[in-house]
Amino acid sequence: MKQLVRENIGVLTPSIDLGGTLISFNNFIATLDNNGNIIQISVSDICLVSIVGTFNFKLKPIKKSVGECSCTEDPITNVAQSKIGEMNSIVIWVRLLDLITCY
Structure with a gap:
């Protein structure tokens, strides 16, 4: 953010x-x-x-997460890393159910 x-x-x-x-x-x-x-x-x-519009995100270097949120953070980080150099639309939607599953 x-x-x-x-x-x-x-x-x-x-x-x-x-x-x-x-x-x-x-x-x-x-x-x-x-x-x-x-x-x-x-x-x-x-x-x-x-x-709205085009925005260049600067991704932090990959660092494996530990703890309660790693099941969400690691997969989406891997997806983002695989898109480096491409023009993409990204939609991230977090449901409360997903967060509860991580705990």
């Missing part, structure tokens, strides 16, 4: 669907400017982030 600061994004949480400019992302809190209304959202509440 830090790479999306200053970008116009859409954010979907279980209780709200909104758009705006991502002002900052610190301590797992996304701060969004939604038409002058400053909204702070915990990353754990974010189900989906949408980006």
Whole structure:
């Protein structure tokens, strides 16, 4: 999310669907400017982030995860790494059921 600061994004949480400019992302809190209304959202509440247009993501080097989230993080990291150098559309959707399965 830090790479999306200053970008116009859409954010979907279980209780709200909104758009705006991502002002900052610190301590797992996304701060969004939604038409002058400053909204702070915990990353754990974010189900989906949408980006309009082309965006170059800089992937961190592969590092195998350990612990409760490795069953989600490792596979999607491997998929992203396999796409390096290609032009792709990426949609990431996390369901609560997937998160519960990891524990």
